[in-house]
Amino acid sequence: MAMLSVPLHWRKYKELYNLKGSRCHTCGQAFFPVKRICPNCRREGKIEALPFSGRGRVYTHTVIRAPPEGFEKYAPYLVVLVQLDEGPKVTSQLVDCSPEDVYIGMPVEACFRRLRVQNKEGIIIYGFKFRPVDGALKR
């Protein structure tokens, strides 16, 4: 991905660093990433900020063995959908876990990690990944 511009990453750092979403006060549904219009309530909806606990469970998982541009040195790595305790799902990487140990339903928590280093002059991109909670590896 040719994502070289600093503002592109800076714009989303609040959601990326702290895993924040939003919620519609009218119907109660939580969203990630932040939505500014509630698809259920439309104009009657009232969107408010919602910081997530960062806890959830693995909903589905894969191991990326043919990585895209910029991720070559990390492969193979685990990519998962996590269903957060608050309801929404997010795509992220699962770390501190080998491909053989991941399972659907595994309890996980968000952690702050380096996502990618661009070329020599490029910026370092940080954000959330997930890791198994204590005891989750022992089934």
Added chain:
Amino acid sequence: MNNYLSRKRDVAIVGVGTTSFGEHWDKGLRELALEASLAAVEEAGIRGKEIQEFYVGNMSGGMFVGQEHVAALVADFLGLKPTPAVRVEAACASGGVALRQGYMAVASGLYDLVAVGGVEKMTDVQGSWATSALAGAMDTEWEAYFGATFPGIYALMACRYMHEYGITRQQLAEVAVKSHFHGSLNPRAHFRNKITTEDVEKSPLVADPLRVYDCCPMSDGAACMLLAPADKAGKYTDTSIFIEACTQASDTLSLFARRDICTLDATREAAQQAFAQAKLSPGDVDVLEVHDCFTIAELLALEDLGFCPKGKAVELYDEGQTYAGGKLPVNTDGGLKAGGHAVGATGIKQVVELVRQLRGEAEGGRQVKNAEIGLAQNVGGSGATAVVTIVRRG
């Protein structure tokens, strides 16, 4: 929500042309587009200048060959200026959406002869770059950003689907075996080798649980069709193929935001509208072209189009039902898996295969006997765009 078109005129397909799909080292984007367009024009016995407008499906000329403004380029290279030319982009559904644009232009009465085509030149760049280009079909900020790839997103669906419905890897492999068998019969297919389930299981993992043989290739290729009002179709062809419906629906770009990651709601919506418009049901369909970018995608398509209940698609692979001689022939040209996937061209190529089937012109032993009604499903990304087209022999 019903976005039914109040159709003013019925629309016929009066000429088709395709390149073979594969690695065309000797041809660039413009040469591929020219080859497919000329084949369609010659088949219909028209002069290029009679074409009043054309639509070109192309996902990413910019990323694959550094060329944007593709529609005018193709018009220029075909010697068709000043005919208006429009590029249509909807990731892997670019071709299907281009077809729908042309269909609406004729159905509405605006034009009497429209060309719809698709072209993609994918093999001029390295694999990891092409993987990044395709990743642009999903949410780049919240999926690709974390290192998810296109096969990876379908792998997430496959993992959950296998978990929910108790499907095995071996059952996924059966889909690829069927696709390669059909590919072996199709002289225009990217892969013409037959494979076994053991070959699939022994192939390297790309994104667990998906292996190399679960994934379609990246192909170079182009396809083109000519559309005319039904009452003028006899001028161009003895066997008119009529478009009974051509519908489109949208869903979230990101997989994680879907109602159910094992269902393509856009496919369901487009299919329901298409069957309603055509006054047909799945039982009426004689031959099917579905968007099998991965083996799992073919199973989901059969379910979401209404050919079987959720979780039951694998049962259609018992006793060879989905083979060209079976009860429900699926992807007789080898599909995306073996036939090849030149992303912008695929949606057109699928309907060209249906046209060849309905005319009785499918060579190589893949002809479905007396096929009268065909259905094609073309998908963009992991399901954010779906186009369903139903065609009938006149």
